Amino acid sequence: MKDILVLNGISKQYGEVYALKDVGLRVTEGQWVSIMGPSGSGKSTLLNIMSCLDRPTTGSVLLDGVEIAHLDERALTVIRREKVGLVFQQFHLIPHLTAVENVMLAQYYHSLPDEKEALQALERVGLRHRARHLPSQLSGGEQQRVCIARALINEPAIILADEPTGNLDAANEETVVELFRELHRAGHTIIMVTHDPEIGALADRRLFLEHGREGRGQPGRRPSGQRNDREPDRNR
Amino acid sequence: MAVAVLFRQGGRARETILAVAIGTAVLAALANVYLDATRQFSRELRAYGANIVITPRDGAGLLRLSDLDGALAELTGEKLVGAAPYIFGRAMVRKERAVLGQKPQTVITGSLFPELRAVNPYWQVNGSWPQRPNEAMVGIELAETLRLRPGERMVLEKGNRREVLSVASVVKSGGAEDAQVFIALSLAQEILGRPGAADGMRLSVVGQGRELETVARELEVRVPGITARPVGQIARAEEVVLKRIRTLILLVGLAMTVSTFICLVTTMVSNMVERRLEMGLKKALGASMRELATEFVTEAGLLGLAGGTVGLPAGYALTRVIGGSIFGGSVAFRWSVVPLALAMGVALAALAAWLPVWRVAELRPATVLKGE
Numbered sequence A: 001m002k003d004i005l006v007l008n009g010i011s012k013q014y015g016e017v018y019a020l021k022d023v024g025l026r027v028t029e030g031q032w033v034s035i036m037g038p039s040g041s042g043k044s045t046l047l048n049i050m051s052c053l054d055r056p057t058t059g060s061v062l063l064d065g066v067e068i069a070h071l072d073e074r075a076l077t078v079i080r081r082e083k084v085g086l087v088f089q090q091f092h093l094i095p096h097l098t099a100v101e102n103v104m105l106a107q108y109y110h111s112l113p114d115e116k117e118a119l120q121a122l123e124r125v126g127l128r129h130r131a132r133h134l135p136s137q138l139s140g141g142e143q144q145r146v147c148i149a150r151a152l153i154n155e156p157a158i159i160l161a162d163e164p165t166g167n168l169d170a171a172n173e174e175t176v177v178e179l180f181r182e183l184h185r186a187g188h189t190i191i192m193v194t195h196d197p198e199i200g201a202l203a204d205r206r207l208f209l210e211h212g213r214e215g216r217g218q219p220g221r222r223p224s225g226q227r228n229d230r231e232p233d234r235n236r
Numbered sequence B: 001m002a003v004a005v006l007f008r009q010g011g012r013a014r015e016t017i018l019a020v021a022i023g024t025a026v027l028a029a030l031a032n033v034y035l036d037a038t039r040q041f042s043r044e045l046r047a048y049g050a051n052i053v054i055t056p057r058d059g060a061g062l063l064r065l066s067d068l069d070g071a072l073a074e075l076t077g078e079k080l081v082g083a084a085p086y087i088f089g090r091a092m093v094r095k096e097r098a099v100l101g102q103k104p105q106t107v108i109t110g111s112l113f114p115e116l117r118a119v120n121p122y123w124q125v126n127g128s129w130p131q132r133p134n135e136a137m138v139g140i141e142l143a144e145t146l147r148l149r150p151g152e153r154m155v156l157e158k159g160n161r162r163e164v165l166s167v168a169s170v171v172k173s174g175g176a177e178d179a180q181v182f183i184a185l186s187l188a189q190e191i192l193g194r195p196g197a198a199d200g201m202r203l204s205v206v207g208q209g210r211e212l213e214t215v216a217r218e219l220e221v222r223v224p225g226i227t228a229r230p231v232g233q234i235a236r237a238e239e240v241v242l243k244r245i246r247t248l249i250l251l252v253g254l255a256m257t258v259s260t261f262i263c264l265v266t267t268m269v270s271n272m273v274e275r276r277l278e279m280g281l282k283k284a285l286g287a288s289m290r291e292l293a294t295e296f297v298t299e300a301g302l303l304g305l306a307g308g309t310v311g312l313p314a315g316y317a318l319t320r321v322i323g324g325s326i327f328g329g330s331v332a333f334r335w336s337v338v339p340l341a342l343a344m345g346v347a348l349a350a351l352a353a354w355l356p357v358w359r360v361a362e363l364r365p366a367t368v369l370k371g372e
Helices: A043-050 A073-083 A099-110 A115-124 A140-152 A170-185 B002-008 B011-048 B065-073 B113-119 B140-146 B185-192 B209-222 B232-274 B276-284 B289-326 B337-362 B365-369
Strands: A003-014 A017-028 A032-036 A058-063 A084-087 A158-162 A190-193 A205-210 A213-215 B052-056 B080-095 B103-111 B124-127 B135-139 B153-158 B161-172 B181-184 B200-205 B226-230
Touching: A003 A043, A017 A043, A017 A205, A017 A213, A032 A043, A043 A058, A043 A158, A043 A190, A073 A084, A073 A099, A084 A140, A099 A115, A099 A140, A115 A140, A140 A158, A140 A170, A170 A190, B011 B232, B011 B289, B011 B337, B052 B209, B065 B080, B065 B209, B080 B113, B080 B140, B080 B185, B103 B113, B103 B185, B113 B181, B113 B200, B135 B140, B135 B153, B140 B161, B153 B181, B153 B185, B161 B185, B181 B185, B209 B226, B232 B276, B232 B289, B232 B337, B276 B289, B276 B365, B289 B337
Parallel strands: A032 A190, A032 A205, A084 A158, A158 A190, B103 B181, B135 B161
Antiparallel strands: A003 A017, A003 A058, A205 A213, B052 B200, B052 B226, B080 B103, B080 B153, B080 B200, B124 B161, B135 B181, B153 B161
8 A cells, every 4th residue: 555654763853852753654556544642742733743733853754655854834835725624623624615615715725615515525425505604603522523624625645633533422422433433444644643542443544652652651542453553663 | 816815814814805895985975076066065165145246347338237148148048057147326215104214315225135145144044035027125224223123115206206025134244234225226217317227236256366367258259348256265265175175175185195195004914914824835835935925915916806896886985975964965976086096005005015015035834834
């Protein structure tokens, strides 16, 4: 399988403090990788580096064949809109845009807005009928599904999700988790930061972070029949 | 869709539209007043009295009024406010049935009363303007000396000629007129034995400076044998007053533009701060700095256009109010002001949005989206 993301010796330093130290990861096409760890362990920093929102102090990041570790902000912006789909814990939908307009926003910065395609993306997450609703008229779960539709609309090489179920109740969490399962089955590459061991266990592999370094972590419950590497990836 | 999205933003969009609308309304009204000021103020300033005096060229002869008719016809309409011919003479004046209080050799002035009134709107007249040939208007000093009041009768004697006239009014001008008697032009010509003639003519013409000089020169060319001279002091005073008023309007307009702009910049900065999350998200979705700046400025420009569109009818109403309250009439609403005001609204809003747009460059999406 093709490597979509390869991290080698990634460190991120703020003054004397290391947010990340010598982290490595290899993600192949179609894989679901969970990044887990306690608060302050460097999960979000790592996700920001992978999503081109931040740069490592040292190390290399190969995203879909492009070395991005030392690109300037303008180049990172281009890579981000071409190759990355972002799903946020707080959904981050623009309140004065309808669901379909929020999806079209990602198209607007990528290429050209196409309402038909945006509606298809909403249909894929089961929200075609809520396309003309404003975020304030949608439940938390529905807002997260709009966020996922927005992440999918430009067919990114990789979907990066930061605690996507962190703000949802149990019922909505199940719906969103099921959606990620479907995306995984459809061959999408997913990297998800999560605190939840049960959700983390759904991934093909898990990377545990402790104090910015790869750690052993506490293995979560793994649903039967699913592959789980349990151990952090050492595949650099 | 873009326009609908724009107006769904609510609060800040409405504030921007309101600020531009108020600014546009006032600026449009001021622009109308400014453009119409020359016409309006010139007409108002005609209250100062005559600003061109016509006399016979050699200084000794008489003015043939029939010669002036054609030349004055060219000036009618908006420009000519009044043209009062005058003929001077001296006569004995006394109150009818009064033995004392006789005023020997009083100056009598013959003129056309409607024209006299038009040329001298500032005269304070107690009573009514004379309507009939046997009515007279008496200067206040003379009236006090002779104890003449409106409605009483007076006797005017010149040689063997004796006329009994009714005093229609007493006039106060603050000048030499206060010691004179004003009678109908035809009667004066008859008494003084100079039919069809006048010593001169006072004109009240709308215009200042060079404009008046041109009118005077044209009259001299058209009517041989006359001298037409602008009354320098009045013409210059009018010019100075007009210039000051126009400068004042410009300064008020400038102050209004600056205050509207400051208000818009404040609104835009608040808008930018409130929309940090949106801007951060857009950056995260792949928007470049240039795209975001263009978007923000265009959005402001559209709101400016909306504000201008709302403000123009208000500007029209304000123009009417100013016309009514200051000029006692109407100030013309000029259509040329419409594109000017709209362009102003768009430019002010876009420029106000451009100033805080650099804040977008400072936004770090990862930080903003984490709510830090």
